[in-house]
Amino acid sequence: MPPSNRQPAIFAKFLGKEILGEWGRLLFSLIDAFHRTGITIELFDNLPAQDLGKYGPLVFSLENVSSTARDPVDTGNLIYLFDREDATIGKRRWRKKVRVAFDVYRPYLFESPVIMPYPVHPAHARPELSSRIERCRSMPKSMSIFFAGDTEGYTRNRIHYPEEKMTRLQIVDAIQRRLTDRLLPVRTTAELDQAISGNAIGRFVLAAPKTLRIEPGAWLETIARASFFLCPPGYVMPMCHNITEAMAVGTIPITNYPEWLDPHLTHLENCIVFRNESDLIEKLESALAMPDAQVAAMRRRVIDYYERHLTANCFVERVLSHRDSDVTVLMITDANVAANERSLSGRSILIRGTTGSGRTKWLDMLRLFASRRTQMPF
Numbered sequence: 001m002p003p004s005n006r007q008p009a010i011f012a013k014f015l016g017k018e019i020l021g022e023w024g025r026l027l028f029s030l031i032d033a034f035h036r037t038g039i040t041i042e043l044f045d046n047l048p049a050q051d052l053g054k055y056g057p058l059v060f061s062l063e064n065v066s067s068t069a070r071d072p073v074d075t076g077n078l079i080y081l082f083d084r085e086d087a088t089i090g091k092r093r094w095r096k097k098v099r100v101a102f103d104v105y106r107p108y109l110f111e112s113p114v115i116m117p118y119p120v121h122p123a124h125a126r127p128e129l130s131s132r133i134e135r136c137r138s139m140p141k142s143m144s145i146f147f148a149g150d151t152e153g154y155t156r157n158r159i160h161y162p163e164e165k166m167t168r169l170q171i172v173d174a175i176q177r178r179l180t181d182r183l184l185p186v187r188t189t190a191e192l193d194q195a196i197s198g199n200a201i202g203r204f205v206l207a208a209p210k211t212l213r214i215e216p217g218a219w220l221e222t223i224a225r226a227s228f229f230l231c232p233p234g235y236v237m238p239m240c241h242n243i244t245e246a247m248a249v250g251t252i253p254i255t256n257y258p259e260w261l262d263p264h265l266t267h268l269e270n271c272i273v274f275r276n277e278s279d280l281i282e283k284l285e286s287a288l289a290m291p292d293a294q295v296a297a298m299r300r301r302v303i304d305y306y307e308r309h310l311t312a313n314c315f316v317e318r319v320l321s322h323r324d325s326d327v328t329v330l331m332i333t334d335a336n337v338a339a340n341e342r343s344l345s346g347r348s349i350l351i352r353g354t355t356g357s358g359r360t361k362w363l364d365m366l367r368l369f370a371s372r373r374t375q376m377p378f
Contacts, residue, residue, distance in 0.1 A: 008095050008320070010034055011072050012081040013044035018102055019083050020047065021335050024056025029119040030100065030331065031059045034081075036312040041081075042068045055122040063127075079320075097326045098319060102336040104350040105343040113328040113349060114318050115262045117310040120248060121241040123216040136224035136249035137303065143200040144288050145254065146226035147172070148207035148214055149242065154235055158341035161351070163275065165256055168232040172206070174277045175230075175284070179204055182288055187211045196225050202288055204230075224249040227295050228272065228287050231255040237337035247306045250299050254287060256280075260332070262353045263309065270301045 012031065014020075019027050027047075034041055043059065045067040059065050071089050072078055080094045083101070090097075104115065119125065126132075154168035166174075175183065184203040186192045188211060195205050205226070207214070214222055223229050223246050231253040234240035238257035246253050247270075254272040258265035267273040272287055274280040308314060319327055330349065344351065 007039070008077060008079050009040040009042070010079045010081050011042050011044070011068075011075070013071075013086055013089075014047065014082060014100075015084040015086065017051070018333065018335060019100060020051045020053065020056060021333060022053075022055075024053030024058075025122055026331055026333060027052070028055045028058050028122050028125070030081075030116070030329075031065060032062060032122075032125050033116070033119065033312040033315055035062045035065055037316045038064070039079075039316070041065045042072070044071070045069045058122060058125075094325075096320070096322075099326070099328050100331060101328050102331055102333050103340065104330050104332055104336060105340045105345075105348045107347040107352075108328070108349045111328055112322070112324065113330045114315070114322065115330045115332070115350070115353075117262070117315050118239045118241065118244050118332055119312075120245050121216075124220060124245065132220060133248050136220050139221065139224045139249075141201070141225060141227050142196045142198075143205045143226040144202055145204040145228040145230060145284065146207075146223060146251075147204075147230035147232075148212065148222070149209060149232075149240075150235075151209045154233070157233070158236065158337060159233070159238060159257075159344065160342065161344045161346070162259065165233055165238060166276065166280070168234075170277070171230070171232045171256075171280060174280055175204065175206065178277075178281045179284060182285070189214075192222070196222075204284060204288065220245060220249055223251050226251050227299070228252045228254050233257060234334075236334040237332070239332050244306075244310055247302050247310060250303045252287075252295070252298050252302050254283065259351055261309075262350075264353060265305070268298070270298065270305045 014027070019030070031041060031043065041064060043065060047056070049057070060067065075089070075092045075094050077095050080089070080097045082099060085099070101113070120129065149168070151169050151172050157165050157167050159165045182202070182204055184195055184200055184205045185208060186195050186205060187208040192205070192207060192212060229242065229246035229251045231240065231243040231246060233256070238260050243253050243255060252271060253265070254274065255265070256274050258267070258271055258273050265271040265273070272283050274283040319329060332350070346352070
C-alpha cells in the first residue's frame with residue numbers, strides 16, 4: 001500500500017548518547033528543524049533530564065512537539081526518526097525511516113545521506129527567527145568587516161585536509177599585528193555602538209573577546225550591519241554557528257573552511273576564502289577595497305545560498321523527497337571530529353558533498369553495477 005499523501009508526523013526515539021552532546025544543541029537543532037516546517041513530533045520519553053543539558057529541554061517549548069511513553073501502533077503514515085533502531089518497532093511499515101548518524105568522514109559510497117545544514121545557535125532559534133532575519137537583511141551597512149567571538153583556548157587545529165587550517169587565535173593575532181591601519185578595536189558595547197553609528201565603512205571592527213559580549217537579542221542585528229563577517233574555525237572543528245547566522249542576514253562570510261558546507265562555498269561568489277596568514281591579510285584588504293556593486297552582488301548570492309541550502313525547509317524537503325524510504329541524516333558534531341581528526345580525506349562525504357549532480361550519477365552507476373553483479377548466475 002502506498003504511503004498516504006497527508007502531512008506526515010514524526011515519532012522520534014533515540015537510544016544513543018551522541019544526540020545529547022554539545023549541551024543538548026544537537027537534539028534541539030534536529031527537532032527544531034522539523035518543527036519549523038509544521039510537522040508534528042512525538043519524542044519518546046526515555047531521555048534522562050540530567051542528560052539534556054542547557055538546550056535539550058527547549059524542544060518541549062516547541063509548539064508541535066510532545067513527549068510520549070508509548071510506541072505508536074499505527075505507523076503507516078509516520079516518519080520514524082532514530083539514531084539506533086529499536087528492534088521492537090524498527091521492522092514495522094513506516095512512511096519513511098530517518099536514521100541520524102554523525103560520521104561525516106566516511107565515504108558512504110552506496111548511500112545518499114543528507115547532511116543537515118549547520119544551524120543557527122539555539123539562542124536565536126525562536127518562533128520569530130524568520131521575520132527577524134528578514135528585518136536584518138534590510139538594515140543599512142555601517143561596517144565593512146566585523147568579528148566578535150571567543151578566542152581563548154581556540155589554539156588547536158584538528159583539520160589537516162585538504163590543508164592545515166589556521167586556528168581562530170592565529171587568525172585574530174595576525175589581524176592585530178598586520179592590519180593595524182584599517183583595524184578598529186572596540187572593547188565595550190558603547191564603543192561598538194559608536195563604531196556602527198559613526199560609519200565604520202572601510203574598517204575592520206574587531207570586538208575584544210574578554211570585555212565585549214553581544215547579547216543574543218542583539219547578535220543578528222549587529223552582524224547584519226557589516227558587509228563581511230570573519231568566520232574562523234570553532235573550538236574543536238571548523239564549523240561554527242556564526243557562518244550560518246552571517247549568511248542568514250546577508251553578511252558575506254570570510255572563511256578558511258568553504259568545503260565544510262554542502263554545497264561548498266565559492267570564493268568571490270558567496271564568500272571570501274583565505275588559506276594562510278599572508279593570504280588572509282591580502283583577502284581582508286581586497287574586501288575592504290571592494291566596489292559597492294560587487295559587494296551587493298555577492299550579498300544577493302549569499303542570501304540565495306542560505307535560502308536554497310541552509311534553511312530548515314530545504315533540509316526537511318530533501319529528507320522527505322529522498323527517493324529512498326530509509327534515509328540517513330548526518331549531523332556535523334564536535335565529538336565526531338575529535339574522534340576522527342586524522343580520517344578526513346577526499347573520499348569523505350563531507351568533502352565530496354551530496355548535492356552535486358555528478359556525484360548522484362556516479363552513485364547511480366555504482367549501484368547499477370552492484371545490482372547486476374548480484375544477479376549474475378555464478
